[in-house]
Amino acid sequence: MSTIVADDHDLHVDHSHDGPVKGWRRWVYATNHKDIGTMYLIFSLAMFFSGGLMALIIRTELFTPGLQFIDPAFFNQMTTMHALIMVFGAVMPAFVGLANWMIPLMIGAPDMALPRMNNWSFWILPVAFSILGSTLLMPGGAPASGWTMYPPLVLQTGDAFPFLIFSIHLMGLSSIMGAINVIVTIINMRAPDMTLLKMPMFVWTWLITAYLLLAVMPVLAGAVTMLLTDQFFGTSFFLAAGGGDPVMFQHIFWFFGHPEVYIMILPAFGVVSEIIPTFARKPLFGHDSMVYAASSIAFLSFIVWAHHMFTVGMPLTGQMFFMFATMLIAVPTGVKVFNWTATMWKGSMTFETPMLFSLGFLFLFTIGGFSGLMLAIVPADIQYHDSYFVVAHFHYVLVPGSIFGLMAAVYYWLPKWTGHYYNERQGQIHFWLSTIFVNMTFFPMHFLGLAGMPRRIPDYSTQFSDFNSVASIGAIGFGLSQLLFVYIVYQCAQKKGPKATTAVWDNPQGLEWTVPSPAPYHTFDTPPRITSSTAFS
Amino acid sequence: MSNDDDRYYVPHGSHWPIVGSAGLFFLMIGVSVWLNGGDTGFWVMLSGAAIIIFMLIGWFGEVIAESEGGRYNNQVDMSFRMGMFWFIFSEVMFFCAFFGALFYARNMSVPWLGGDSNNFFTNFIVWDGFESTWPTNGPGNIGGDFEAMGPFGLPLINTAILLTSSATVSVAHHALLHGQRALLKVSLAATFILGFIFVILQAEEYIEAYQHMNLTMSSGIYGSTFYMLTGFHGMHVTIGAIMLTVMWLRVMKGHFTPTKHFAFEATAWYWHFVDVVWVGLYVFVYWM
Numbered sequence: 001m002s003t004i005v006a007d008d009h010d011l012h013v014d015h016s017h018d019g020p021v022k023g024w025r026r027w028v029y030a031t032n033h034k035d036i037g038t039m040y041l042i043f044s045l046a047m048f049f050s051g052g053l054m055a056l057i058i059r060t061e062l063f064t065p066g067l068q069f070i071d072p073a074f075f076n077q078m079t080t081m082h083a084l085i086m087v088f089g090a091v092m093p094a095f096v097g098l099a100n101w102m103i104p105l106m107i108g109a110p111d112m113a114l115p116r117m118n119n120w121s122f123w124i125l126p127v128a129f130s131i132l133g134s135t136l137l138m139p140g141g142a143p144a145s146g147w148t149m150y151p152p153l154v155l156q157t158g159d160a161f162p163f164l165i166f167s168i169h170l171m172g173l174s175s176i177m178g179a180i181n182v183i184v185t186i187i188n189m190r191a192p193d194m195t196l197l198k199m200p201m202f203v204w205t206w207l208i209t210a211y212l213l214l215a216v217m218p219v220l221a222g223a224v225t226m227l228l229t230d231q232f233f234g235t236s237f238f239l240a241a242g243g244g245d246p247v248m249f250q251h252i253f254w255f256f257g258h259p260e261v262y263i264m265i266l267p268a269f270g271v272v273s274e275i276i277p278t279f280a281r282k283p284l285f286g287h288d289s290m291v292y293a294a295s296s297i298a299f300l301s302f303i304v305w306a307h308h309m310f311t312v313g314m315p316l317t318g319q320m321f322f323m324f325a326t327m328l329i330a331v332p333t334g335v336k337v338f339n340w341t342a343t344m345w346k347g348s349m350t351f352e353t354p355m356l357f358s359l360g361f362l363f364l365f366t367i368g369g370f371s372g373l374m375l376a377i378v379p380a381d382i383q384y385h386d387s388y389f390v391v392a393h394f395h396y397v398l399v400p401g402s403i404f405g406l407m408a409a410v411y412y413w414l415p416k417w418t419g420h421y422y423n424e425r426q427g428q429i430h431f432w433l434s435t436i437f438v439n440m441t442f443f444p445m446h447f448l449g450l451a452g453m454p455r456r457i458p459d460y461s462t463q464f465s466d467f468n469s470v471a472s473i474g475a476i477g478f479g480l481s482q483l484l485f486v487y488i489v490y491q492c493a494q495k496k497g498p499k500a501t502t503a504v505w506d507n508p509q510g511l512e513w514t515v516p517s518p519a520p521y522h523t524f525d526t527p528p529r530i531t532s533s534t535a536f537s
Numbered sequence: 538m539s540n541d542d543d544r545y546y547v548p549h550g551s552h553w554p555i556v557g558s559a560g561l562f563f564l565m566i567g568v569s570v571w572l573n574g575g576d577t578g579f580w581v582m583l584s585g586a587a588i589i590i591f592m593l594i595g596w597f598g599e600v601i602a603e604s605e606g607g608r609y610n611n612q613v614d615m616s617f618r619m620g621m622f623w624f625i626f627s628e629v630m631f632f633c634a635f636f637g638a639l640f641y642a643r644n645m646s647v648p649w650l651g652g653d654s655n656n657f658f659t660n661f662i663v664w665d666g667f668e669s670t671w672p673t674n675g676p677g678n679i680g681g682d683f684e685a686m687g688p689f690g691l692p693l694i695n696t697a698i699l700l701t702s703s704a705t706v707s708v709a710h711h712a713l714l715h716g717q718r719a720l721l722k723v724s725l726a727a728t729f730i731l732g733f734i735f736v737i738l739q740a741e742e743y744i745e746a747y748q749h750m751n752l753t754m755s756s757g758i759y760g761s762t763f764y765m766l767t768g769f770h771g772m773h774v775t776i777g778a779i780m781l782t783v784m785w786l787r788v789m790k791g792h793f794t795p796t797k798h799f800a801f802e803a804t805a806w807y808w809h810f811v812d813v814v815w816v817g818l819y820v821f822v823y824w825m
Binding site for chain 2: 021025026028029030031032109110111113114115116117119120123124126127130131159162163166167169170173176179180181183184187188189214215216217218219221222223225226228229230232233234235236237239240241242243244245247248251252255315522525526
């Protein structure tokens, strides 16, 4: 099935280069895409556990009604910081880490196009998150307005306020530079015969994601800059008395915020589109239609933002437009789900851990998609708004969606990174624990929301007790299960498993499987040859 | 030119990014502390800014040396071009946020405060007697009565200056392409001088607005959008003029050839970008 030359490894590996430098300089001065990718992945794992700890504080408080462990102000700080850390610190950098590691390998490039800027994109993140994290210790505490930072509430933040704004600026700076690097790498660094439509889906979805990042991160920077000047320099952007409007912030924020959710899911689509063909032993069904579907989703993501604001007050025509535009997204998303399913049709399937996570993704992300469709309906949304139904919806698309996509990617490519297989049995245990607990955590939230439990409140009415207890137990179980993930990855990085072959899996498609495992420090110093015009199309 | 021209140049480790991150750390912490009323923040901010300037000089210096040393083949050159192009695109989107705020205020929030659409009671109960007009500082008369900045006088002169400078930078580009170094030097110098004159006149306009027109950043939504749009634009003009000056110094040192001159072209693109933003500003902020 593989149509890519696999017999001339030595052409791809340049032995004249020296290996990595010793000591801390390798990491701090890094320009190697693999080193930078590794740093991104480790950083995002650390952020995943920080944000996860905050989630567990939230769920512990919500285990029973009443206030038992933390005061409401701190609860609000936890919900806000949990979201900011998970969105900007865990999911986004993890996908950038995958992009760094895999895109040059998948397109036959020697490195990312702009290696020094690549280093800076990463090393801004620890600065941004140390500034954000430090707000927990400040007078007035960490930001507590929700990650959406709506004025006028956010303007009541204490000393943390400017630190919040500037940390967002830094995250945006990092994302923009990362996105530029991804775009330039993909457009300018492909192996000579790799035309755009022959690119692997992961590369395609990342290309589209990078354009989304470039288009919306500056808008977020503009929005938070207006918050800053409203607070400190007397402007009236969000002050009705001055002719501004707090709702304007919501428009600008969600113009960023809705493409942002696709920024977090499109690379996961790409990952799943790589994995399912490998383990179904069939080429991806409808490769080109996948490209068009992802592009359509990206385009539509720019014209649906106000569905986050149906209850805020907007002309009826606006509500109608944003409702129908939102529901339209179900069409290209349906194309993708159909194609993944059709890829498996009559395939000779096996169920290794990456495939299990991809199947988990397929089922559970689709549930999140359906609840999203429900939320798109204006009269229904007026009921669901700000309830736990919304929390259930976006956690279904983010945890068994984005996070499962990331997990699948790590298991899929880990043997290529370390040169050794992970422990398959432990990987499958990790999958089943994660899947059971993720449903236990978030599925009851649908019922809680439909029954009227509001989100972002530390206390609740007693009739919500049972489902909340179940969700809290699930959350703690999910958190503990991820320790197993760290153990498995660590064991694999310590080269405890059997040695991986060059192809790693059973005849997978793609250039990354033509370099040795582990991938040498420098790969594709001279471009590889792609023999057949049918690769990935 | 190096002999392995087909090989993409991948630099070995660089310490400049981490220096830049350290600079950003001190800059952001410093500004935040300063805004919260801590006086030490000002000095921390300055030290952060100094580190960033040091980083920019060092990093660009290294890249210029590599470029002049022939380390960059055409593919690297193309990477730089694409990188600059998409960077400018992200800058355009940044300005879009503020233009969006301006259009939203003029077409939605201000008319709604005046009772437009289904907002009769908003107007009647909360802001009785407020009529939707532009320019406005809102129903609360925030910042007190002010005079709006008209399209004639300084803004018109500035428009002429910036459009002229856009022409001179194009002349410089053509001169570079055809090897006319003398014309290149003169027209590039004219460009950055015009750029700095623009910045000085813009400052003059601000002084006039603050001292005689009571038009300040606090003059409601008009003052907010006016100063944020023209301010960020002025900042970009300043950066662009500094870039042009650096290009001029490099030209004087004999850098750039008719075929290899990425930095010059990137600067020219950037200059056209600030010019286009200005045209948008002139039409929507000053004129209409």
